[in-house]
Amino acid sequence: xxxxxxxxILGLAATFLSMPVIIQKMRKRRIVGVDVHKKDRIxxxxxxxxxxxxxxxxxxxxxxxxLPEKASLLISFLATTLIAGLIGARxxxxxxxxxxxxxxxxxxxxxxxxxxxxxxxxxFPIIGRTRLTIVYPLIIPFAIAVPSNAVNMMDPxxxxxxxxxxxxxxxxxxxxxxxxxxxxxxxxxxxxxxxLALYYFNRYPAKVFSGDxxxxxxxxxxxxxxxxxxxxxxxxxxxxxxxxNAFYGLATIGRLYERRExxxxxxxxxxxxxxxxxxxxxxxxxxxxxxARGPLHESEAARIFMILSAIxxxxxxxxxxxxxxxxx
Amino acid sequence: xxxxILDFVFILLFVWACMILGLWIIDSYIVPFQLPATTNxxxxxxxxxxxSAAMVLFWLWLWREIIRRMFWRTTGVR
Numbered sequence: 001x002x003x004x005x006x007x008x009i010l011g012l013a014a015t016f017l018s019m020p021v022i023i024q025k026m027r028k029r030r031i032v033g034v035d036v037h038k039k040d041r042i043x044x045x046x047x048x049x050x051x052x053x054x055x056x057x058x059x060x061x062x063x064x065x066x067l068p069e070k071a072s073l074l075i076s077f078l079a080t081t082l083i084a085g086l087i088g089a090r091x092x093x094x095x096x097x098x099x100x101x102x103x104x105x106x107x108x109x110x111x112x113x114x115x116x117x118x119x120x121x122x123x124f125p126i127i128g129r130t131r132l133t134i135v136y137p138l139i140i141p142f143a144i145a146v147p148s149n150a151v152n153m154m155d156p157x158x159x160x161x162x163x164x165x166x167x168x169x170x171x172x173x174x175x176x177x178x179x180x181x182x183x184x185x186x187x188x189x190x191x192x193x194x195x196l197a198l199y200y201f202n203r204y205p206a207k208v209f210s211g212d213x214x215x216x217x218x219x220x221x222x223x224x225x226x227x228x229x230x231x232x233x234x235x236x237x238x239x240x241x242x243x244x245n246a247f248y249g250l251a252t253i254g255r256l257y258e259r260r261e262x263x264x265x266x267x268x269x270x271x272x273x274x275x276x277x278x279x280x281x282x283x284x285x286x287x288x289x290x291x292a293r294g295p296l297h298e299s300e301a302a303r304i305f306m307i308l309s310a311i312x313x314x315x316x317x318x319x320x321x322x323x324x325x326x327x328x
Numbered sequence: 329x330x331x332x333i334l335d336f337v338f339i340l341l342f343v344w345a346c347m348i349l350g351l352w353i354i355d356s357y358i359v360p361f362q363l364p365a366t367t368n369x370x371x372x373x374x375x376x377x378x379x380s381a382a383m384v385l386f387w388l389w390l391w392r393e394i395i396r397r398m399f400w401r402t403t404g405v406r
Contacts, residue, residue: 292402
């Protein structure tokens with residue numbers, strides 16, 4: 001536990017210290033985005049996710065020093081996350097096609113497949129341990145691309161992406177403890193510090209946006225924890241709000257889309273509150289469904305996202321407990 | 329606020345319960361299933377995967393329909 005605590009503190013400190021530098025650099029280079037849900041449409045520095053990658057690199061390197069026998073697992077985890085981060089950075093600077101992005105993020109799984117650091121025997125509640133020697137490696141690219149893009153799509157309000165991902169990471173850490181998955185515990189500890197620090201800066205009112213560099217890399221890291229820590233089903237349950245959001249959006253539009261290609265699902269009212277759009281062509285996102293009962297302030301809507309993620313997290317921990325109770 | 333959260337809590341619980349029920353059906357009925365007329369394992373395995381995949385697709389469809397209906401009923405617009 002001391003190792004995991006040290007890794008967590010190092011990742012948290014590295015992201016916390018590097019974020020103000022990133023914010024300053026982005027402001028200086030005019031890499032800023034409009035905060036579309038504020039009436040005065042203020043400009044916020046983008047690409048704060050770079051600080052997450054800095055923090056994650058520090059925590060993983062510390063883990064390699066403390067646990068050299070886990071080096072290949074940790075390197076494949078870091079490489080997957082950094083590749084997804086590079087794709088996100090390219091998307092932030094020069095937007096990628098909506099169909100190309102999922103394909104490129106699937107390529108981020110190459111280090112896990114090549115090294116190979118996965119164990120093709122996932123455990124399901126009720127069913128128990130299964131053997132998927134042939135199918136499992138074919139699923140891994142999806143296991144990285146799906147969470148990566150689902151996290152990227154669930155960033156409507158200040159702090160929702162970073163906050164919900166902090167909860168998912170914490171849930172994976174607790175579930176790894178329950179399932180005695182040392183790898184899952186270590187990898188979750190590596191990610192928890194950087195995402196928590198990002199949440200501090202990204203929460204309402206945001207001082208920085210994570211950008212796709214942050215959302216794609218955090219999503220890929222969570223997918224990698226699911227595969228490498230053998231907490232696949234638990235991750236799916238913890239990810240239910242993100243899956244819901246991405247799935248409804250895709251089901252309404254009928255294809256992969258970029259936010260700027262479709263009608264806005266949320267409108268801003270005169271008093272600054274947010275309301276669900278009544279445009280039938282706008283995607284039915286989770287944010288739009290939450291606002292369907294009436295307008296809310298951005299901070300209130302963001303809080304609902306956090307509560308939903310916490311409830312999904314409790315169900316995920318319950319799923320982990322069911323796996324423990326399943327006979328081997 | 330509470331009503332909005334409760335709507336989603338019920339959906340999350342329903343979707344999670346359906347997933348657990350689906351896993352139980354797979355474990356109790358689909359995995360032990362053997363085609364009586366054939367000894368070809370590939371045909372039986374393909375059938376098992378097909379039925380399981382159809383169950384997953386039905387689960388996703390159900391999930392989508394609940395939200396779609398809930399959204400349009402709440403907004404009162406079609």
